[in-house]
Amino acid sequence: MKKVLRINMTGETVAWEALKDDHVLLGNRGLTAKVLTEEVDPACDPLGEENKLVFALGLLAGTGFPTANRLSVGTKSPLTKGIKESNSGGNIATFLSRHGIKLIIVEGKPREKTLSLLHIDADGNAELVKADEYAGLGAYELNEKVKSAYGDNIAVACIGPAGERGYSNSTIQVTDYSTGHPNRALGRGGVGAVMGSRGLKAIVVERAKKKADIMYADRAQFTRGTRDFTNVLSRNRATATAMRLFGTMVGMAVTGKSGALPVKNFSGERCMILDKIGATKFQQNISQRGGSSSLPCQPGCPIKCSNIYNDANGNYLTAAFEYETVAMIGSNCDIDDLDTIARIERMCDDFGIDTIELGATIGVCMDTGILPFGDGEGALNLVNEIINGTEFGETLAQGTEVTGKHIGARRIPTVKGQAMPGYDPRNSKGTGVGYATSPQGADHTVGTTSGSARDFLKTGRIQMSQKIQVLYATVDNFMCHFAGLPLASTHRYAIEHIAEAMAGKYGGEWNADRVFGIGIQTIMLEKAFNRKAGFTPQDDRLPRFFYEEASPMTGATFDFTDEELQQVIPF
Amino acid sequence: MDFIYPMTKIIFGDGSSTTIGAVLESYRAEKVFCIYDKGVKEAGIVDPIVEAMHMAGYEVVEWDGAQVSVPYSTVMEASKIAADEHIDTLVAIGGGSAMDTGKAVNVALTQPGEFERYVGILDAGLLDGTLMKPYICIPTTAGTGSEVSNVAVVYDEEAGVKKALPQPEITPTAAIIDPLLHVNMPPSLTASTGLDALAHAIEGIGGVRRNPMMTSWGMTVCDLVFTNLPRAMANGKDLEAREHMAMAATFGILVGSYAGFHLGHALGHSIEAVTHVPHGITCAFALPEICEWYADEIPEETKKMAAMLGVEVAGRPIADVGKDFKQALRTFYLDLNCPKTGTVIPDPSDIDRIIELALGEYTYITATKRPSRAQLTEILEAACESLR
Structure with missing residues (x-):
């Protein structure tokens, strides 16, 4: 796992390098931050020549450690104008790890507007292939076309038309292990536009004929750590039962109760449509229509939180239909029909836009009177405007902040240019602190405190957010957040098992502190990048209305002082 | 846990x-x-x-x-x-x-x-x-x-x-x-409520949150019901039987609600919604077939429950024990003069609707051995057939 692939889009060259020594003990998010710090000017134009797109695998990719095969992408974001990392499961990281590829750096831009595809064949040869015939294709159709060209045994990462058009709300879609469809997204921060600006339509990886050797300092020790950590996953209530049975949608039962679930553009009201879009209805639709739940998104995942969601006639509509999508397009827009939400999600996956950003954008439009709350057909029409590239559609596709300012909205739920996901920061205060202070902008994946008792209180939330941000930045170097869930609860000691696996893989002395140190290092790199990009502590704030408007459900405001927020990440 | x-x-x-x-x-x-x-x-x-x-x-x-x-x-x-x-x-x-x-x-x-x-x-x-x-x-x-x-x-x-x-x-x-x-409860009410208690215990023993404490209570509840329900039916004033059934009811629900219901209640609620037959009867209606389906999911527990009804279990494959347990439970149900298919699901064309509802039941979704639509239909049809 030491191969680095450097793709230069200007010269259309592909070169192999070895992983630098000081890159070895970083993975996924941390590794992308390291490469960006070393190679990209933080002040650069995100869609310009100087920016780079860095794909990285985790520290234990290819080893059999649970959920270790996730694909991260890091870049300077056109949405936040700061450093961004986005990641996803799916099968592509597993395919890359079989080739021994740890890192792919995409740099430069083609001199003329043209599209290419990076093809890695079964023998591990990489080449750039002209892909102009795929221009404008949605992810689903593209996936079918590349399958006919390269066979079924492939993994794909691609952009939809949104990325090609340079929309700030654009994703990179990757193929799902259980369905083979490109329904999983590296969703946030407009990473698709950066890929599009390089003229790279897709990365297609054939399954390696021969699996690359994985080296271990002490195989038995690694196996012990892995076994013990897997055992924790099989015993933890969240990972062993709740996530497996209901997937991420189980979150609706938590946030609906606490008021963290956003309602009508973060009004702070109680969600009154949970019986129509909640976890129970979701699971009923899956069971009754012949869909599936308890599916792994990446090979070997023991949690299996993914699903297939069929339409009322029992035909595949979408998969990986998740909490954030239903929270943002459903509850946040008061759209009480799961099928409409699922249709929108399918359109987003295909066109390559992020459902979180989209849900917040539509919510702002509804709040401003462009269309009424609850108007599902109207929401579908807005998505069609984006797809059809109308003037307003082009605005919508630039994300929530651009749209909100354009239509004169007063309540725009963004931080550092990125829309908040499915947690109201007043009723999940530690999550709100994370939105404010993370280098990533408003993002739940930096660590939420949702689910902790009386999360509308500010008590101890500064410290909780600090701990959880370090934990999730750490987990982001290794594996899926959901495998990290036990570490945020009663099984927190299990970090020792990761330390043991790391000692077995890489050698040396490892303990919990050293493992957490990877997370701290990751955040430090990101903060330093953002400072050079021009960010100041004043950017670590929420929009005013969260400070001024009390949530009608709990009476809570976002009542942190600037001094308090400055204590969260004091490094 | x-x-x-x-x-x-x-x-x-x-x-x-x-x-x-x-x-x-x-x-x-x-x-x-x-x-x-x-x-x-x-x-x-x-x-x-x-x-x-x-x-x-x-x-x-x-x-x-x-x-x-x-x-x-x-x-x-x-x-x-x-x-x-x-x-x-x-x-x-x-x-x-x-x-x-x-x-x-x-x-x-x-x-x-x-x-x-x-x-x-x-x-x-x-x-x-x-x-x-x-x-x-x-x-x-x-x-x-x-x-x-x-x-x-x-x-x-x-x-x-x-x-x-x-x-x-x-x-x-x-x-x-x-x-x-409870002594003045008529036999039909004694039967339907007693079977509800049995379903609670049997389902809890195979429930998604089962644990050794709940299982041991569940086993005792099964034993109490197998022994005392026929007695309470035969003589409502049998105070020992009434006492044991009362105990079985109270502890049965603890097992079921804490360890988790599964297919008995998924089908039970759904039959009830369509044909309005008493809850205990609908939950017990397909319980024999469900127990057979669950036999390899909880083999040791299945053997113990089957042995209570006189099934020979020693050294036999679990599939055979499951089959005989199904038969023994069916006999138990019939000996209580409980309603047959003609009363519980008089119209076979309702089966599709019942299955559709059952697939949406929380107790189906959380079942640790979840049958497909076709398999659940088979289970219910087999129950209907055996009670025709």
């Missing part, structure tokens, strides 16, 4: 219902709202209990409007009276419906906003109003176990659907289980 068991204080024994005065003393009661239905009143069960409360100096507001399935309208009616009367304690005397009514009234009485907010299996809102009133249940049947359970089933008449009220806080504060109140 992790669990929360909001346990009820249990006062058990012949004649214990008339000790209610002493029980209420623990909760500093002064004015009691007493819920029951007209049938229980006519059976003469209510008066001695109300008298015992009067004798202990409590003011009692009686309300005889409890109805089968707990329609929302009855909950609203009762909670309005309770609020107007400024009662401080709730008592319910009756079967599952009366006791579930009390749970729902307790929520409506103490919690702000629409009652609907607190309903729904996973998506119910938190109880964030004032504390619940002390709530004492006195069951008059041996089956539902509602007197110690943390859930109620209520009926939304407008939507035409039954909904769960799954709030740990509604678990009754105390349950007074007096087997003497």
Whole structure:
């Protein structure tokens, strides 16, 4: 796992390098931050020549450690104008790890507007292939076309038309292990536009004929750590039962109760449509229509939180239909029909836009009177405007902040240019602190405190957010957040098992502190990048209305002082 | 493994219902709202209990409007009276419906906003109003176990659907289980409620949250039902049989609700919704086939349960034991003169609708051995066939 692939889009060259020594003990998010710090000017134009797109695998990719095969992408974001990392499961990281590829750096831009595809064949040869015939294709159709060209045994990462058009709300879609469809997204921060600006339509990886050797300092020790950590996953209530049975949608039962679930553009009201879009209805639709739940998104995942969601006639509509999508397009827009939400999600996956950003954008439009709350057909029409590239559609596709300012909205739920996901920061205060202070902008994946008792209180939330941000930045170097869930609860000691696996893989002395140190290092790199990009502590704030408007459900405001927020990440 | 068991204080024994005065003393009661239905009143069960409360100096507001399935309208009616009367304690005397009514009234009485907010299996809102009133249940049947359970089933008449009220806080504060109140239950009611208790135990033994403590209680409940239900059917005044069935009911629901129901209740609720046959019968209807389906999921437990019914288990493959257990359970059901297919699912064309509903049941979704639509249909059709 030491191969680095450097793709230069200007010269259309592909070169192999070895992983630098000081890159070895970083993975996924941390590794992308390291490469960006070393190679990209933080002040650069995100869609310009100087920016780079860095794909990285985790520290234990290819080893059999649970959920270790996730694909991260890091870049300077056109949405936040700061450093961004986005990641996803799916099968592509597993395919890359079989080739021994740890890192792919995409740099430069083609001199003329043209599209290419990076093809890695079964023998591990990489080449750039002209892909102009795929221009404008949605992810689903593209996936079918590349399958006919390269066979079924492939993994794909691609952009939809949104990325090609340079929309700030654009994703990179990757193929799902259980369905083979490109329904999983590296969703946030407009990473698709950066890929599009390089003229790279897709990365297609054939399954390696021969699996690359994985080296271990002490195989038995690694196996012990892995076994013990897997055992924790099989015993933890969240990972062993709740996530497996209901997937991420189980979150609706938590946030609906606490008021963290956003309602009508973060009004702070109680969600009154949970019986129509909640976890129970979701699971009923899956069971009754012949869909599936308890599916792994990446090979070997023991949690299996993914699903297939069929339409009322029992035909595949979408998969990986998740909490954030239903929270943002459903509850946040008061759209009480799961099928409409699922249709929108399918359109987003295909066109390559992020459902979180989209849900917040539509919510702002509804709040401003462009269309009424609850108007599902109207929401579908807005998505069609984006797809059809109308003037307003082009605005919508630039994300929530651009749209909100354009239509004169007063309540725009963004931080550092990125829309908040499915947690109201007043009723999940530690999550709100994370939105404010993370280098990533408003993002739940930096660590939420949702689910902790009386999360509308500010008590101890500064410290909780600090701990959880370090934990999730750490987990982001290794594996899926959901495998990290036990570490945020009663099984927190299990970090020792990761330390043991790391000692077995890489050698040396490892303990919990050293493992957490990877997370701290990751955040430090990101903060330093953002400072050079021009960010100041004043950017670590929420929009005013969260400070001024009390949530009608709990009476809570976002009542942190600037001094308090400055204590969260004091490094 | 992790669990929360909001346990009820249990006062058990012949004649214990008339000790209610002493029980209420623990909760500093002064004015009691007493819920029951007209049938229980006519059976003469209510008066001695109300008298015992009067004798202990409590003011009692009686309300005889409890109805089968707990329609929302009855909950609203009762909670309005309770609020107007400024009662401080709730008592319910009756079967599952009366006791579930009390749970729902307790929520409506103490919690702000629409009652609907607190309903729904996973998506119910938190109880964030004032504390619940002390709530004492006195069951008059041996089956539902509602007197110690943390859930109620209520009926939304407008939507035409039954909904769960799954709030740990509604678990009754105390349950007074007096087997003497059960001696006049007619055989059919004895059978349907007793089978409900059996289904609770059997399903809990294979439930998604099963654990050794619940399994051991579940095994004992099975044993009690297998031995005592036929006796209580044959002679309603068999006090030992009544006592053991009362125990089986109370402990059976603890096993079922804490360890988790599965296919028996998934099909049971669905049959009930379509053909309106009593709950205990619908849950037990396909239980033999379900036990066979679950045999390899819980082989050791299956062998123990099968042996209780005289099935030879030593050294035999689990599939064979499962088959014989199915047969033995079917015989047990038939020997109780329980309703056959012609009564439970008279119209075979209802099966598709029943299966569709069952696939949407929480207890199906959380079953640890989940059959496909086709497999569940086979299970139900096999049950129909064997009871034709």
